[in-house]
Amino acid sequence: MLEAVDADRLDAAVGSWLDARLHAAGQAAGHGRRRRRAVAVDGKAVRGTRHASADGQPVHLLAALDQLCGVVLGQVRVDGKTNEITRFAPLLEPVDLAGCVITADALHTQREHAEFLVTGKRAHYILVVKKNQPGLYAQVKNLPWRHIPVASRQHNRGHGRQEHRTLKAAAVAVGLAFPHAAQAICLTRQVRPLDGGRWRTVTVYAITRVDARQATPAQLAAWIRGHWQIEALRHLRDVSYGEDASQIRTGSGPQAMAALRNLAIGILKTAGHASIAAACRHHARDATRTLETLGLRPA
Template structure:
């Protein structure tokens, strides 16, 4: 059967169009009940266009996509592993995921690995990221203790196993620093094109009153103007890719400016001391960059305990927020918190072995990254920070995975 939605066991022997038509009629009541999923994950996934050929479809949409998300929540890393995990699911779990019933036995049927792989390769990746991103934003907003000001970290990541060098999938993501939730994701044509995807990435978010942090690649005049127009703050790192601005910052009278924030940290064989200075840049100190009103210098002294040697790194940054809008402590927290997005990438690489994946067909590499983002975000919203341990726990009981997704 030339369908994206295959099935196992005796149902796989169905070949006649009349029998397929009869089964489709039996499923019509289920597939037409997208409204009953409400605002839960199945309802969210139902907003994504169904990419399957309607001929031979067995499972109601979006059941196969929900099975894939649940499998990722149980730590599965590939389409083959997703199919194997789904094949062992009990009937009750498959029912929660909206799977169809075998017309002979009446038991639920799991989509196989081929079905999942074809589906992920053809799914509308933009629609999937948008739907899941909006749902996660709503969930993050409802979490008790949510901070009043949203701080958004923006950074990109190449999926190294998704193709040959120069032809690899590169994704740009926006992460809420406070919750660790992935708010948005988009793809880019290459590392050098990440700049052009900055505004499209953030365009669907409510930026009024938010603060956006980004590395030196995105310290761009167009970005600064656009964020200011959208009533957002920015904190941008400055390096030598902006040579004039970098020279201006370096030439400021830092020796006369007091240290306003000091933080210390230990771990991984290091002892860090970070000292932050800020200065309001008006009049003769004005910076040649749109809306920049404060300059920031961080000097990080690091002791490598194994060698007993100290090293010093100086980092410059700018912001369009005044001293009354952003205190030195705020700025230090936001600059340090930007690494939240690097932690996300590290989890996908080490726990899900994303860079080792050789999934390369169509939209599948990005779609799998979206599913991983979704699960990691939900685990963080649940207060779980040791992601690998949480995935191992879910793998031992499929009910835990669907409970995380709110499908019980």
């Protein structure tokens, strides 16, 4: 059944239901929409499916995730004959993005994407700039960053390393060859293992439609870092649900199962569970706990 189901419609239903659940939880808590929502967009290959295709390529899925809650709002399959770029708009079209900030990697730093988000969806964006857009990359990199003061600093220790992050932002409303760009961003990360060793420095450039009046530099830094919540989702699906080890490889099966994993994770997160692994064990001990989590009463 899962191999024959319309996986796109299943994904749409799951995303819509989880979005409504998040909205209802926010209203119940009195939060409403006062806090600007950030949505991360990124892709994932389901590695266990690579043996099912003639060319050895695994099923590839593109997802949109609410950064704050870690819940998937939409997911689409990327056809082997195309790439993520053509699936960006179809992924986000059904989602209410008015006032939201969309974060994405350099692959999606496309002028068409910016126009779609700003004009079509009334949203903002933060897009990484790399050498796949050489003209834009040169423009952003050659801004006078040395003379621009650091606007945000973060220091973190964890996962076996210490990290220093600084962010600079420059208004570029005129002259930058990208639609609706209001600011350019220079993010510098210095990382070193906790047991010592040399510091490793990485500099990342980005552009955003958000101007200085709409968000502080610290908020920009938080949204950029929050993008990696989607990596945490991949880890959950692989480790807690064994996605890459799954033997479901044909038809709509891989996408449908990924949608169900997103659904399970979303339910547990909106119910307040910090650890998905612990939540799975908790519900496995007593089947009626699942009904309670869903707000249902056993007959």
